[in-house]
Amino acid sequence: EKLVTIQPNPVLTDKDGKASVTLFAGSAAGKETISAKFQTISESISFEVSAPRLSLQMTDTEGNPASDTMPINSSRNIVAILTDSGETPMPNQTIKFSATLGTLQASSDMTNEKGEAKVSFSSGSVADKGKITAEFGKSSTEMEFTVTGSTINISLQVLDKDAAPVTQLKVGDTGRLEAKLTDAENAPLVSKLVTFSLDQDIAEISPETKTALTDSDGKASVSLTASKTGAGKATASYENYSAT
Incomplete structure (x- = not known):
């Protein structure tokens, strides 16, 4: 998997003899090397792509922070927050969700300008402990919750x-x-x-x-x-x- 995408490529030099491209980091982290080549001359530079930060929280239907303990047949919102290593929000990225208990209204959502992706969650009719997972590329995070009540x-x-x-x-x-x-x-x-x-x-x-x-x-x-x-x-x- 490519750590970065180069656009445009190739590119022409300007009046000062400079050529520039834009690097788009993917969802994976690691060390990368980029080379610039003109005819038989080339130069390389190495750098590191840091992993994004992904966190999860549970809110009520009004968006207020909610406890991770919920009764049977109740609803919550599951919010994933995606930022880069500098804690800058990463918008327009797809977050995948999964749950071991209950029902998610959707399996994925795209982050907004705040880096937040949100899906609705129903606890269902079974009282037990469960886990919700959010994934972005190779990054993932989990949140445990408890559903209470006689089932x-x-x-x-x-x-x-x-x-x-x-x-x-x-x-x-x-x-x-x-x-x-x-x-x-x-x-x-x-x-x-x-x-x-x-x-x-x-x-x-x-x-x-x-x-x-x-x-x-x-x-x-x-x-x-x-x-x-x-x-x-x-x-x-x-x-x-x-x-x-």
Whole structure:
């Protein structure tokens, strides 16, 4: 990759015997050598192209500085600031953005006269830690952020043999424990492993693993057979979420 571009090239000498060109630095840094040649005579000069400075910040939708912790389903602006080594803004340069969590409205933006490129960012419905990266040529910078809030809803009910919700079973009767998993937008979570348990030894859960995968509706169920009289509590668990 060329560190600089020379324009125009070649060039004619003026009345003083001088010829000049303009050097345009690219996005890479390093040492460069430029040579001027006339017939069999040449002269070279070496110089260094310094790396640009790239930084990231998060602002609210009004442009005010914002915390890097945000709730689910909220919006922020991601601002990249590009300057040269002397901290002079670099306008009209394309900055690429990427995120490991949430959604960026655009994957790139061009810097303005202040060297700022901005994209809108939505946190989405998943609570977790994420990272946003801005890239300009071989220069890049990262910013970590945290999305907070409950992202999974879990419910549990006891069903009789006719699939009707009940609060008790007779000894010898078989029903089902049915859990339902949904995300923050109430969409079903499919193929998630749910674990069921009882706090009292008054019924038997089948299968022996006491687990089941959620179906296309986000539902997982196991068989429940009452074996003794008494009161007990059933629990359905998925990761750190549970319902009784």
